[in-house]
Amino acid sequence: MDFDGSERMTGPAPARVTAAKIVIAGGFGVGKTTLVGSVSEITPLTTEAIMTSAGIGVDDTNEVPGKTTTTVAMDFGRISIDRDLILYLFGTPGQTRFWFMWDELVRGAIGAVVLVDTRRLADCFAAIDFFENRGLPYLVAINCFHKVQYHDVEDVREALAIAPEIPIITCDARDRESTKQVLISLVEYVLMMRRQRTVAPA
């Protein structure tokens, strides 16, 4: 088997090995996996979780108990920040009804990128609601296909009804440098929020 990706380490890893993650959300077909793939050191992988009937709660389990499992797939990529720290980028499952998986995704995450296609703005409403509800910091990245931006950034802010401090930036999800800038902007924003809270506790 060929497990390409990060290089093999030499010698034992030091004690403080850890991982971090960023969640990439947005509607179906908006370019989440493209964004992950543009900056990941591995070809995006897909991991699957199986949800049982107990998790669905609506399916009739009386007749065929074995038929009520559903598979939820998530694409993700990997960036080795340094030898001891690996950053993962997780795309959210396509259908927002799989909330149980979103809970696991946001737990411990640095923050989220909400990728938006301005022609289908409503596709990201559920994701924004979810992150605001969980208190997860996020920014909005408008994916400009073929460098065409259909709407002004402030019009998008108004349409999404999000607070003025939440960053909205434009990007090209296919472009490595552009994706890098999206991730950098998110981490800068999260750090700034932390510093503000430390200086002026609520």
Place this chain on the structure above:
Amino acid sequence: MAELDEPAGALVRPYAVTRGRTRPRLDIALEALVETTALGRVGADRGHGQEHQQIIALCDGKLQSLAEIAARLHLPLGVARVIIADLAAEGLVAVHQPTSLDGDDAVGTELLERVLSGLRRL
């Protein structure tokens, strides 16, 4: 009709490899990093299934997250989690849980600064 009784490959019931157990002994985050220990390298083949040995081989000298292990071995997340927790309980792999970013402590801030400078270096 004998072939109907002989499911193969992906048709094997997912939790068969964990002997039906769905709850791991250890809660492992999606991004938690798994690394084969020195004990794992020498003790991998003793009484373990194919999946256990594949995980030990995959994480030998190369940090892999729970999500990566599940994806590369085509195992559902929950199944991979049970097996990794078993391997960790036996000391055959080490599990490095992610650093908590809750609150505003210095450890979380330092981690974010490392991520930021790492992204800028890419």
